[in-house]
Amino acid sequence: MLSxxxxxxxxxxxxxxxxxxxxxxxxxxxxxxxLAAVQNDATLVAVNGDLLYQTLDVKVYNLNYPVTPxxxxxxxxxxxxxxxxxxxxxxxxxxxxKSGGHSYANYGLGGSNGAININLQxxxxxxxxxxxxxxxxxxxxxxxxxxxYLHNAGNRAVAHGTSPQIGVGGHATIGGLGPTARQWGMExxxxxxxxxxxxxxxxxxxxSTQNQDLLFAIKGAxxxxxxxxxxxxxxxxxxxxxxxxxxxxxxxxxxxxxxIFKKWQTFxxxxxxxxxxASIFTILKGSVVVSGTFFGTRTEFDALGLEKQFPGMxxxxxxxxxxxxxxxxxxxxxxxxxxxxxxxxNFYARCLSFSExxxxxxxxxxxxxxxxxxxxxxxxxxxxxFDLEGGAINDVPMNATGYAHRxxxxxxxxxxxxxxxxxxxxxxxxxxxxxxxxxxxxxLGIGVYPGYVDPRLENPRExxxxxxxxxxxxxxxxxxxxxxxxxxxxxxPA
Numbered sequence: 001m002l003s004x005x006x007x008x009x010x011x012x013x014x015x016x017x018x019x020x021x022x023x024x025x026x027x028x029x030x031x032x033x034x035l036a037a038v039q040n041d042a043t044l045v046a047v048n049g050d051l052l053y054q055t056l057d058v059k060v061y062n063l064n065y066p067v068t069p070x071x072x073x074x075x076x077x078x079x080x081x082x083x084x085x086x087x088x089x090x091x092x093x094x095x096x097x098k099s100g101g102h103s104y105a106n107y108g109l110g111g112s113n114g115a116i117n118i119n120l121q122x123x124x125x126x127x128x129x130x131x132x133x134x135x136x137x138x139x140x141x142x143x144x145x146x147x148x149y150l151h152n153a154g155n156r157a158v159a160h161g162t163s164p165q166i167g168v169g170g171h172a173t174i175g176g177l178g179p180t181a182r183q184w185g186m187e188x189x190x191x192x193x194x195x196x197x198x199x200x201x202x203x204x205x206x207x208s209t210q211n212q213d214l215l216f217a218i219k220g221a222x223x224x225x226x227x228x229x230x231x232x233x234x235x236x237x238x239x240x241x242x243x244x245x246x247x248x249x250x251x252x253x254x255x256x257x258x259x260i261f262k263k264w265q266t267f268x269x270x271x272x273x274x275x276x277x278a279s280i281f282t283i284l285k286g287s288v289v290v291s292g293t294f295f296g297t298r299t300e301f302d303a304l305g306l307e308k309q310f311p312g313m314x315x316x317x318x319x320x321x322x323x324x325x326x327x328x329x330x331x332x333x334x335x336x337x338x339x340x341x342x343x344x345x346n347f348y349a350r351c352l353s354f355s356e357x358x359x360x361x362x363x364x365x366x367x368x369x370x371x372x373x374x375x376x377x378x379x380x381x382x383x384x385x386f387d388l389e390g391g392a393i394n395d396v397p398m399n400a401t402g403y404a405h406r407x408x409x410x411x412x413x414x415x416x417x418x419x420x421x422x423x424x425x426x427x428x429x430x431x432x433x434x435x436x437x438x439x440x441x442x443x444l445g446i447g448v449y450p451g452y453v454d455p456r457l458e459n460p461r462e463x464x465x466x467x468x469x470x471x472x473x474x475x476x477x478x479x480x481x482x483x484x485x486x487x488x489x490x491x492x493p494a
Contacts, residue, residue: 037083069117078229086201088116094486099167111487128153139169156235162331173222179278182391195230199484220402224491238324243301246291248315258369275391283384353447364440378425379416404466460489
């Protein structure tokens with residue numbers, strides 16, 4: 001006679017066996033479907049449970065937000081991408097693409113468990129139309145690789161961030177801030193046309209003459225609308241000369257460091273400031289750094305009078321570059337000091353945007369530096385970056401692209417890196433940075449750069465896309481009504 005315990009355990013064991021068999025069958029069906037999509041090339045498909053799956057195929061960037069996709073695919077053509085999307089949709093999986101893989105919350109992997117990831121690393125085609133210097137670029141291209149191709153195709157360039165490991169596929173569909181953006185616009189402003197795989201598995205083109213609404217959406221919120229497989233980019237002539245500068249202020253007290261920031265904010269918000277001037281203000285523990293690039297001659301740079309504007313530096317470096325790739329390499333070296341490199345870590349980041357009407361008040365700056373100097377962070381390292389943008393970015397009308405922050409003059413990003421999971425102490429520290437600034441900056445909006453995703457935002461979609469959100473939701477309903485291209489903070493269909 002069975003005991004009461006046996007009577008309880010036996011049906012439970014049958015249930016667990018049934019679930020295990022069902023899961024195995026499901027994984028088998030998924031693998032077969034995805035293999036068929038890539039002409040049965042087993043090197044182009046990995047499924048959860050495969051040997052070293054997380055290490056070799058998934059490659060999470062922010063360890064604080066672990067994600068396990070149901071499968072990772074490595075297509076070699078738009079046709080294979082289309083077949084993968086059709087397969088995923090038929091089996092009721094969500095889909096996200098990854099180019100460089102630097103989403104702060106691993107949204108390129110889906111942002112939550114169980115998505116199909118399309119890794120674009122095999123899609124790095126390049127060609128140049130020399131009649132107009134429009135470049136056709138595969139979406140798996142990294143920006144460092146793109147720099148080399150463009151240089152060799154007539155000394156051309158496009159705007160992008162300083163890390164060579166950032167992928168074009170994400171950068172050019174989110175924004176693409178960087179040192180040259182004040183002159184040329186962001187990387188997405190270079191985009192003239194795209195080839196994109198839609199939720200129904202079709203391959204479409206979007207440009208100023210076809211599917212204009214789709215191009216609008218892709219230029220700012222691309223991950224919610226499809227998988228871009230190819231871009232046609234407007235290019236610019238490489239700058240002839242540039243001056244890279246860095247001024248470190250390692251001595252002094254809280255008030256003196258706050259004073260330097262006040263001078264920097266006043267300087268970069270001048271209406272007449274040259275668009276050739278790019279600048280970043282970095283706050284570290286016990287020091288601040290004013291750095292950036294001036295795209296002109298040393299004589300023009302000296303005329304700015306930066307050393308007089310910012311006296312008291314403890315270390316300075318001014319380097320003149322006449323070689324574009326040399327300058328880009330210098331940016332790459334600097335990017336290793338922040339979180340734009342490719343090294344996985346546990347970290348958290350927050351963001352604020354500032355317009356001409358919302359500079360931080362003098363009292364707010366004093367309170368910010370007092371807070372930073374006296375608050376426990378719970379982190380291994382932390383830093384706060386203020387990044388000058390505006391210029392040509394803000395020449396584009398607010399409703400011309402999905403990207404909505406055309407009134408932002410400078411951004412703030414605050415970062416904390418921890419040895420293990422980010423603690424509540426560290427969350428509180430970075431929350432406090434935002435709170436101190438917000439409480440002392442009347443009229444400050446909720447805008448957040450969509451490339452600096454923050455899983456803890458209260459109103460993420462409104463923060464990322466602002467006044468363009470209703471139009472994006474309408475376009476989403478047209479092209480992806482069942483939200484195949486889903487991530488936790490993506491655009492939802494109206």
